[in-house]
Amino acid sequence: MDLQTAETKIEELRNLLNQYGYEYYVLDNPSVPDAEYDRLMQELLMLEEQFPELKSPDSPTVRVGGAILDMFEKVEHRIPMLSLGNAFNEQDLRDFDRRVRQAVGDQVSYVCELKIDGLAVSLRYEDGLFIQGATRGDGTIGEDITANLKTIKSIPLRLKEAVSIEVRGEAFMPKRSFEALNEVRKERGEEQFANPRNAAAGSLRQLDPKIAASRRLDVFLYGIGNPEAIRAVSHSGGLDYLDHLGFKTNKERRKSKTIDEVIEFVHGWVEKRPHLPYEIDGIVIKVDSLAQQDELGTTAKSPRWAIAYKFPAEEVVTTLLDIELSVGRTGVITPTAILTPVKVAGTTVQRASLHNEDLIREKDIKIGDQVVVKKAGDIIPEVVNVLAEQRTGAEIDFHMPTDCPECESELVRLDGEVALRCINPKCPAQIREGLIHFVSRDAMNIDGLGEKVISQLFAEKLIGDVADIYKLTREQLLALERMGEKSVSNLLAAIEASKNNSLEKLLFGLGIRHVGAKAAKTLAIEFGSMEKLAAASKEDLIAINEIGNKMADSIVSFFEQEEAGELIQELITAGVNMDYKGAKPVSAADSDSIFAGKTVVLTGKLEVLTRNEAKEKIEALGGNVAGSVSKKTHLVIAGADAGSKLAKAQELGIEVWDEEKLLEELNK
Known part of the structure; x- marks a missing residue:
């Protein structure tokens, strides 16, 4: 076959496969048998292999997965992906409706949509061609997972119109795909995924796209990031336009003129939820008019024109087999219930938080009890209460220890606190948890240095504090299990890159008590350098808006410790940045700029x-x-x-x- 004939045949096959794929994966109405689709795909694969110069980025063959990636690049969202405020009952929904009507008047309609339990993604198209897909991340910065998203067959690689558009949706794993994946992992002796949401997220964060391709993920698109690009006037109209372009949207949506109609829709899906082929964890309610959305605006975290109703937590009964203790980063001792495995809200639960000793006493929890378990917000398992009437007399009272289960130091209860705490600064558990916190995303954000690797390095005595992270060598890392040349190179590069972080990331990473990410940014902006912050008095600190007495005392105490000074000096020697790198905001009164006060x-x-x-x-x-x-x-x-x-x-x-x-x- 010559080049021209091959080009014609390849174009014909692509058009057929794209059409058949759209019918099967988007419309759920296939017009040809699977065997015919597979035959055409094999023919196209062979032709593209024979004529590689004819392969295009929107070919259906890219869905089988391409080359293994080195790492995920960071992507800045042009329009931030905000999270939604939550409603947990009917009154929350009525309050939302009241706020909306007070702001924009009574001529309001809502669109109700199923809240898919998956991973939020953003897809960008230029002239109709899919060019980039990213995770939500922190709403501002996500990860480029384009190669993995291309393996999802319901995501069009080329739209039906040559438009430039950014769309948002939820990638998810259907129940059947989830069950099949866990069955395979069980046969291989691998750890099973806890729920479809975790499985979907884990699949899309694989560096090998072939793994994502094998897991049969799906997607529903729920919005347009830049609706002005298509001159849409309503959210529902935007969804209809997405359907027209070839996207897959969820058809179980309804337009409602009153909050009573919204509540009726919500109650209906509480009952119908278990019969869906995918997991949902609530209903999203959005103001339909885009002009009214603009008028309502957003808070720093969420839009005022939308809310997510969270379904009531499912409650089940199981046996409390034991109570384990763990030591947190700040020394707090947390009891955890070990349960007979039970299915709750679609996933198997074996552990549940008991929070503290006072809660155990208040609920009269004993080892061996029959207990009611639910997932708070459909996420975190917790013990609701005890079925005391079912006791046999064999149940055992639980008593919190007097010594730390990790280092055997005496535990204390500080004034005004309910938690028992280990105050030994050399407690191994606290050091390990502190190291995990230091490398986390909101702190120094060192990719590849997760909880398992930190625990391994700590157990091997390769790291004892955060400064030791910057002393790790290639030879030490290569000696660890499951660490090859590529992963070690990537990890060392991530450690080196973290040295350039702005001061606020380091401050938060150091784990100073009461200093969260926001306070760390405030302190970094105000003082500009670690040196000036370390020299600050309590009076200097409480003079800053947002810094109270308790936080000021904690900061002063931290820098008064000799060990803290030594640690910071080690970090300086390693080349870790100690200065704030962002632009310092100027008050309107102090600025002569044209923007001041505007x-x-x-x-x-x-x-x-x-x-x-x-x-x-x-x-x-x-x-x-x-x-x-x-x-x-x-x-x-x-x-x-x-x-x-x-x-x-x-x-x-x-x-x-x-x-x-x-x-x-x-x-x-």
Whole structure:
């Protein structure tokens, strides 16, 4: 076969396979038998192997998985992927409805959708071609999992129109795929996945796309990240347009004009939920009008125009076999119930938190009891109560120890606390948990250095504190189980990269009591360097907004310890950055910038800056960046494809700049 004939045949096969795949995976209405689809796929694979120059990125053959990746690249979301606020009962839904109507009036309709229990993803298309897919991550930064997402056959590689669009959805593992995967893992003697959500997330974070391809994942798209790109006016209209483009959306959705209709929809799915072929954990309710969504705006974490109703937790009865104790990073001793394995909300539960000794006493929990277990928020197993009437007399009272189960130091209960605590700073369990915290995503974010590797390094006495992480050698790491050349190289590169983190990441990673991620950022901005923070007095600290007496005492105590000074010096010697690297915000009173004291809204696609970069620069000059246009808005920055926000700004007579004007002012 010559090249021209092959090109014609390959194009014909691709079109057929794309159409058959759409019918099977999106419409659930196949027009040909599986054997015919498989025959055509094999023919296409052979032709592409014979004529590799004719292979294209949207060929159906990419779904079988490509080359193994070295690591996942970070992706900054052009539009942040916000999380949703939660409702747990009917009153929460009515309160949400009241807030919405107070803000935008009574002419409101809602769209109710099933809340798929999976992994949130963002898909980006340029001129109709799928070019990038990413995890939600922290909402601002995710991971590039394009190669794995291409293996999901319900994700179109080329759209039916040549549009540039970013869509959001939920990748998930159907119940049948989950059961089949766990059966295979059981036969191999491998640990089984706890639930389909974990299995889906684990599958999409594999560096080998062939593994993702083998796990038969699926996806439902639930929204458009940049609705102004298609000039949509409603959420429901946007979903209909996604259907038109060839995306798979969930058809079990309903438009409701009143909150009573919403509540009826919710109650109906509480009953029907177990019969679905996939897991759901609630119902998402969204204001339908995009103009009203803009008017309602967002908080720092979630949109005011949407809420997620969480289903009531399923409760089951099982036997409490034993109570184990664990020592946390701050020395708190936490009791955990060991249970006869039982299915709760779709997953097998063998352990449940008991929180502290007071809870055990309050609920009169004994070893051997029949107990009621549920999953709080459908996630964390907990013991609800005891069936005391079923006791036989063989049950055993549980008493908290007087000594630490890890280091045998005497346990104490600090004033005002219910928890028992080990206060030995050299307790191995606390050191190990502190190391795990130090490398976590919100702290130093060292990829490849997870809990298992840290525990292994600690057990082998290769690390004893966080400074030792920066002394690890290639030879030491290669000697560990399951650590090959590539994984060691990636890990050493991640450790080296973490040295350049801004000060707030290090501060949070050090685990100073009461200092969370937000407080660490505040301290880093205020003091600018570790040296200045270490020299700060309690009075200096409490003078800062957000820093109270308890946190100030904890910070001063930390830096007064000789060991803390020695540790920081070791980190400095290793080359770890000790300074704040971000732009320090300027108050409106102190800034002579044109942005000082002004409320600015960004809309549309910026070409030079990312949305986050523009936001940081404006706020650093004393401005305030808001998510929606209102009468209080002073200025709108409009990029390409700006939609309803631009229209509203023009309607209200608000000043509008393009990106060129923005850059001109920022560079003055």
